[in-house]
Each structure stands twice: as C-alpha cells, then as structure tokens.
Amino acid sequence: MLRPPLRLPCPPRRATSTGPGPGRRLLLSTPIFYANGPPHIGHLYSALLADALHRYRCLCGDGPSRLSTGTDEHGLKIQQAAAAAGTSPPELCERVSGLFRQALTQAAVSFTDFIRTSEPRHQRAVRHFWGALRDSGALYKGCYEGWYCTPEETFLPESQLAERRDAQGRPCKVSLESGHQVHWTKEENYMFRLSAFRGPLRDWLRDNPQAIAPAPFYQRVLRWLEEEDLPDLSVSRERSRLQWGIPVPTDPTQTIYVWVDALVNYLSVVGYPETHGQWWPAARHVVGKDILKFHAVYWPALLMAAGLAPPEQILVHSHWTIRGQKMSKSLGNVVDPAACVDCYTVDGFRYFLLRQGVPERDCDYYEEKVVKLVNAELADALGGLLNRSTAPSINPSNTYPLFSQSCFPKVLDYREANGPGRACAEDYELVASVASLPQQVAACFQGFQIYKALELLALCVRQSNAFFQRHKPWKLDRKDPAEQRWLHTILHVTLECLRLYGTLLQPVTPRAAHRLLSRLAVGPGERGLSALTFLPRYHGKPCPFEGRQLGPDTGLLFPRLEVPRKPGADTEKR
Numbered sequence: 001m002l003r004p005p006l007r008l009p010c011p012p013r014r015a016t017s018t019g020p021g022p023g024r025r026l027l028l029s030t031p032i033f034y035a036n037g038p039p040h041i042g043h044l045y046s047a048l049l050a051d052a053l054h055r056y057r058c059l060c061g062d063g064p065s066r067l068s069t070g071t072d073e074h075g076l077k078i079q080q081a082a083a084a085a086g087t088s089p090p091e092l093c094e095r096v097s098g099l100f101r102q103a104l105t106q107a108a109v110s111f112t113d114f115i116r117t118s119e120p121r122h123q124r125a126v127r128h129f130w131g132a133l134r135d136s137g138a139l140y141k142g143c144y145e146g147w148y149c150t151p152e153e154t155f156l157p158e159s160q161l162a163e164r165r166d167a168q169g170r171p172c173k174v175s176l177e178s179g180h181q182v183h184w185t186k187e188e189n190y191m192f193r194l195s196a197f198r199g200p201l202r203d204w205l206r207d208n209p210q211a212i213a214p215a216p217f218y219q220r221v222l223r224w225l226e227e228e229d230l231p232d233l234s235v236s237r238e239r240s241r242l243q244w245g246i247p248v249p250t251d252p253t254q255t256i257y258v259w260v261d262a263l264v265n266y267l268s269v270v271g272y273p274e275t276h277g278q279w280w281p282a283a284r285h286v287v288g289k290d291i292l293k294f295h296a297v298y299w300p301a302l303l304m305a306a307g308l309a310p311p312e313q314i315l316v317h318s319h320w321t322i323r324g325q326k327m328s329k330s331l332g333n334v335v336d337p338a339a340c341v342d343c344y345t346v347d348g349f350r351y352f353l354l355r356q357g358v359p360e361r362d363c364d365y366y367e368e369k370v371v372k373l374v375n376a377e378l379a380d381a382l383g384g385l386l387n388r389s390t391a392p393s394i395n396p397s398n399t400y401p402l403f404s405q406s407c408f409p410k411v412l413d414y415r416e417a418n419g420p421g422r423a424c425a426e427d428y429e430l431v432a433s434v435a436s437l438p439q440q441v442a443a444c445f446q447g448f449q450i451y452k453a454l455e456l457l458a459l460c461v462r463q464s465n466a467f468f469q470r471h472k473p474w475k476l477d478r479k480d481p482a483e484q485r486w487l488h489t490i491l492h493v494t495l496e497c498l499r500l501y502g503t504l505l506q507p508v509t510p511r512a513a514h515r516l517l518s519r520l521a522v523g524p525g526e527r528g529l530s531a532l533t534f535l536p537r538y539h540g541k542p543c544p545f546e547g548r549q550l551g552p553d554t555g556l557l558f559p560r561l562e563v564p565r566k567p568g569a570d571t572e573k574r
C-alpha cells in the first residue's frame with residue numbers, strides 16, 4: 001500500500017537543563033499502572049522513587065512541581081481479565097484503579113495528578129495526538145503479522161522469543177523477557193513509520209547524554225538504535241478484536257494501540273493540546289526497565305512525529321525479586337504493598353525500598369531483611385539517639401542547649417586538633433561529615449541515587465551515635481560549670497545532627513521526619529533545604545534553635561519491628 005510522505009521532524013530543541021533552577025516548572029511521573037490486577041511492591045517502588053524526587057524538589061523550593069500517576073485502563077488484557085472475572089471492563093477498571101489510588105495514598109505518595117485513560121480529558125488528548133501523527137504523514141495503513149503477546153500488549157520479533165511447552169505439553173513460543181506465551185496474529189492496522197526515526201533518536205541521545213539514566217540504560221538504548229532492527233510499529237488493532245479502547249478518529253473499524261494511548265497520559269496531565277507548553281518538555285519519567293523501549297524509543301519518536309520535543313529525562317529502575325525468585329502470580333509470591341505498610345509502617349517500608357533499591361540492578365525482598373534494616377537504622381540508630389539526647393535524665397530543662405566554643409573551638413585541620421577544647425579528632429571528623437551531607441545528598445538525588453543518599457546519611461547517624469557514646473554525657477558532673485558546658489555542647493551537637501537528618505529524611509520518611517523535627521521544635525517554615533545550615537555556632541554565627549524549648553515528647557520515633565509470623569509456624573515447631 002502506498003505510504004504518504006513523512007515530514008521528518010527538525011531536531012528537537014534541547015530539553016531544559018536537568019539541573020536545579022529557581023522557578024522552573026517540572027513534571028515528575030510514574031508509569032500509569034495497568035488495571036488488570038491489584039498493585040504489588042514493584043508498582044510502589046516506581047511511585048516511591050518519583051515521590052521522593054518530588055518531595056525533595058519541593059523542599060528545595062526550586063519551582064512548581066507536579067507528580068503524576070494513574071492507571072492504564074484499555075487493551076485486550078483488560079478486556080480478557082474482565083470477561084474472566086464475569087464483569088465489564090469499566091467495572092473492573094473502576095475497582096482496580098481504586099486499589100491503586102488507595103495503595104499510593106496509604107504509602108504517603110504525594111501525587112498531584114491521578115490520571116485514568118478512561119477519562120474524557122485523556123481520550124480527547126489521544127485523539128488530538130493521533131491527528132498530529134496523521135497530519136505529519138507518520139501513519140499509513142497496511143497489513144501486519146507477527147507474534148503478539150497479550151500480557152505485554154505488543155508484537156515481538158523472533159529474536160525476543162523462545163521455544164517452550166504449554167500446560168498441555170504442546171510446543172509454543174514465549175517472550176524471552178517475561179515468559180508469556182505469544183500467538184501469531186495477522187491484521188490490517190495503522191502503522192507508525194518508526195524506521196524513519198533512527199537518526200533523529202540517535203541525535204537526540206547523543207546531544208543529551210543525561211536523557212536516560214542511569215548510564216547503563218542509556219547505553220542499552222543506544223545499542224538498540226545502532227545494532228537492532230527498527231521496524232515500523234503497529235499502532236492500532238482491529239475493532240472486532242479489541243473493543244475496549246479509543247477508536248481511531250475517522251476510522252471506527254480500528255482501535256488505537258494501548259501503548260500509544262497510555263503514553264499520551266504524560267501530555268494529558270499537563271493540559272494537552274492547549275496548555276501543555278507551560279510544562280512540556282520539562283518532564284522526568286520514572287519507569288521500570290521492562291518498559292524502557294516504549295519510553296526511550298517509541299515515545300520520543302511519536303513525540304517528534306507530532307511536533308513535540310522528547311521528555312527531559314527518563315529515569316529507569318530495575319525489578320524486585322522475592323527471595324531470589326521473580327515475582328509472579330503462578331509462584332504465589334506477589335507481595336501486597338498494603339500488607340507491608342501495615343506490618344512495617346509507612347515510613348519503615350518506604351525507607352526499606354528506597355534504601356535497598358539500586359536502579360541499575362535487581363534487588364531482593366524478604367521479611368527478615370526489612371526488619372533487620374529498619375530496626376538497625378531507624379529504630380535503634382536514629383530513634384535511639386533522639387531518645388537518649390532528649391531524655392529528662394540528661395536534658396532536664398527540655399531545651400536546645402547552648403554551644404560552648406571554648407569546649408569545641410573551630411580548627412583549620414581537625415587532624416591536628418590538639419587545642420584547649422574538649423573535642424577530639426573524631427568529633428571534628430563528625431562535624432565535617434555532617435556538614436557536607438546536604439551537598440552529597442543533593443548530588444545523589446540529582447543523579448537518581450536515592451539509595452546512596454540514605455547510605456551516606458546512615459553512616460553519619462552511626463558517627464553521631466559514636467560521638468554520644470564516646471563522651472558519655474550521662475557521666476558528667478552537672479555541678480561543675482566546665483563539665484556542664486561540655487555536657488550542653490555534646491547535646492547541642494547531637495541535636496544539630498538530628499535536626500539535619502530529620503530535614504534530609506523528609507522525602508523518604510515524611511511522618512517520622514515530622515515527629516523528629518517537631519520534637520526538636522523545628523517549625524514548618526524551618527524545614528526547607530534551600531537554607532539548611534548545620535552547627536552555625538561552631539562558625540561563630542547565631543543558632544536560632546539555641547535555648548529554645550523542645551517540642552513535646554512524641555514517644556518512640558520508630559518502634560522496633562518483628563518478623564511477621566507465618567500461619568502454622570507454631571505447629572511446625574512442635
């Protein structure tokens with residue numbers, strides 16, 4: 001069939017700098033989650049990464065920020081899942097979308113937009129986007145045949161297939177990536193001329209080396225563009241096969257391919273086609289590695305064809321395994337995030353996923369690992385330090401004590417600290433480590449290494465505990481003025497460390513951080529990151545907290561957790 005000429009796009013303008021900038025708008029997004037089943041911890045991990053970035057940016061005061069999430073509600077998989085459940089697609093989507101909204105809210109995900117692809121605003125945006133593709137000459141109608149994977153809603157080439165046997169022992173083909181069975185499908189569909197965009201996509205990536213992060217995923221996409229085939233993409237399905245979706249404008253016999261429909265959600269939430277220019281392309285998509293090609297190849301090409309620039313950045317993460325095994329319904333090891341939040345608390349589970357999750361590699365989940373980490377770093381190290389330094393027995397006035405520069409004089413090189421003060425070299429090392437922490441955390445968040453930021457923070461918390469233990473303030477004689485000055489200085493330094501940790505932990509453990517800062521009487525207007533200081537009295541500057549009455553005792557900052565008991569455990573022991 002004759003293809004209309006394609007007007008190749010001009011090279012897209014370079015997206016706004018990925019660095020921070022006061023007043024600059026930014027859209028952060030999760031993938032929209034497929035509404036054929038309830039949420040699991042993989043979904044929550046995507047959302048928590050985006051949420052932490054969003055919260056961090058808001059605390060920095062860098063400018064207006066939005067966090068979008070939602071549910072992808074069209075496609076053959078939804079249609080089949082609804083039929084199997086004896087319900088209609090709209091009813092299934094209403095129920096499952098509600099589960100996702102509930103799970104994200106329960107986990108304190110601070111989304112500003114929850115988009116559903118069944119909403120009229122989204123469907124209008126998709127129809128307009130399709131028209132832009134059509135008008136550019138990027139679409140043509142043609143016969144397409146190949147191996148179609150319904151669970152993944154995509155055609156797969158032979159190179160991504162493997163031979164297996166089905167449940168009845170018959171030979172079949174499956175997806176190498178997911179293991180899902182594929183079926184040979186032949187249809188007359190609308191095609192997108194993806195093959196014409198190899199050059200523009202390569203140029204975009206080479207001009208924007210931070211467009212995909214972390215770096216291994218950037219290199220993977222470059223290899224796809226340089227070494228693999230890039231065939232034209234089927235972007236519709238026959239309406240007779242797929243009724244649950246958005247009809248192709250001007251052709252009611254076709255339904256828009258679910259991935260094209262779903263990807264447009266990033267434009268729908270910013271008001272496409274009228275007001276999106278206020279936000280786009282200043283967007284960062286947080287996605288799992290399993291949908292990298294859709295976001296880093298198909299989506300930028302579709303945007304170029306529609307006359308829009310690609311998103312500023314695509315942030316990619318790996319998967320969670322369960323005791324070394326892939327999470328799957330067939331293995332019965334899918335982890336319910338709501339149960340985890342109930343068991344480990346909101347902050348505990350948020351901290352675990354963001355502390356242990358490394359975007360470049362798959363990470364493993366099991367109950368004992370959560371309990372051990374959270375108890376060690378939140379309950380014991382951080383919570384214990386707060387309790388010890390604010391206990392009535394050691395701080396009976398319940399105040400932010402005075403800092404004595406004679407006890408802790410400023411030195412140029414802490415390795416040569418042999419002056420008249422009471423502080424030793426390890427104390428100066430602590431002050432230097434904590435003072436540099438905000439800048440290090442900022443670099444980690446900018447580099448999509450939230451786990452590294454928490455690792456550095458946990459190290460400083462350990463140093464702070466060592467400082468407190470080393471000087472044993474509970475043994476100092478309060479009746480001796482010199483001893484009391486040193487006692488107050490120890491407490492002042494400890495509370496300053498805790499104040500900084502609480503401030504930096506707000507994007508990760510918002511509720512525990514709030515309790516910690518409230519205990520230290522840090523007001524709502526004193527919790528931002530843009531003007532965060534540490535131990536100003538050490539530098540001879542006033543400290544606004546010195547002498548201030550502490551807030552009310554909020555009890556344990558974080559309760560110690562126990563490994564959840566499994567049904568029948570007592571019987572097995574007997």
